Amino acid sequence: MKPTVETLARRIREKGYRLTRQRQIVLEELAKVDSHPRADQIYQMVRRRIPNISFGTIYRNLKTLQELGLLSELQYGHKSARFDANIGAHQHFMCRVCDKVVDVDEDFGLDVNVPGLKRLGYEVEEYRLQLLGLCPTCKKKEST
């Protein structure tokens, strides 16, 4: 599943990009966690390995890696975007109290071919499903 550095480098090179130390480490750090961190959290994570990396580089690389299909950006009704290196098709659950995001691999077998839309000439290409509710921790606190 996880591409080797060589595969990665080739893939990046093909599009005219370069595999810099910064770019590689941004992706590595994001791939390590499943917490869907925000840009500032990724900045902190990467800074442990490249102390003088800048926010500009973080944002530029997050964007580039997205173009390359190596990560995706989540925008779930909150000010700042969150990032996810899990690029397989999956949905997300988000806790309405603590904002924690959890991957949901379930296949919902959704038929997005809405007749009404189709008739009007709309073409649905993909869907994103957000499940909202309480995580176990916040559920416990709530019942107090």
Place this chain on the structure above:
Amino acid sequence: MKPTVETLARRIREKGYRLTRQRQIVLEELAKVDSHPRADQIYQMVRRRIPNISFGTIYRNLKTLQELGLLSELQYGHKSARFDANIGAHQHFMCRVCDKVVDVDEDFGLDVNVPGLKRLGYEVEEYRLQLLGLCPTCKKKEST
């Protein structure tokens, strides 16, 4: 469906808020359209009736009316939020080219009781479905 001014006033009063001219007109203007406008578009719409209204007032009222459950905010992966006075349960289609948002009233009969989440103690309370694709206009342009 559409509440009278009196009903609205009472509902707002109950929570300790006041029905000001500004607040009423923000809601009226949003209810007129189904285009899910951004805050700056709402500002322009309201400014035709209250020429010296400020952005602060627009944002404060959009927030207050949201708390009152009279409108909702959409955040679909773009910088600025969009607003919707249609408060019935419905989903949204968004064109990936022109960003147009269309209401989809279809009931998808989705079972969000994901066994894996349930087992771990997560509680799903609601879901939001985003359909993404091409609107008729952009579809036509695309095939050129």
Place this chain on the structure above:
DNA sequence: CTCGATGCAAAGTGTTTGCAGTACG
């Protein structure tokens, strides 16, 4: 009258960008 709401402008927040120097391939 009282206290919540307004208009204005200034301050935030998260993200993007211009530039001169750096380093990948």
Place this chain on the structure above:
DNA sequence: CGTACTGCAAACACTTTGCATCGAG
């Protein structure tokens, strides 16, 4: 070596906030 990338800081876009004043109830 050429050109994409970096660090830095300044610029941006959108939203929030402090304050004096206004006006709904």
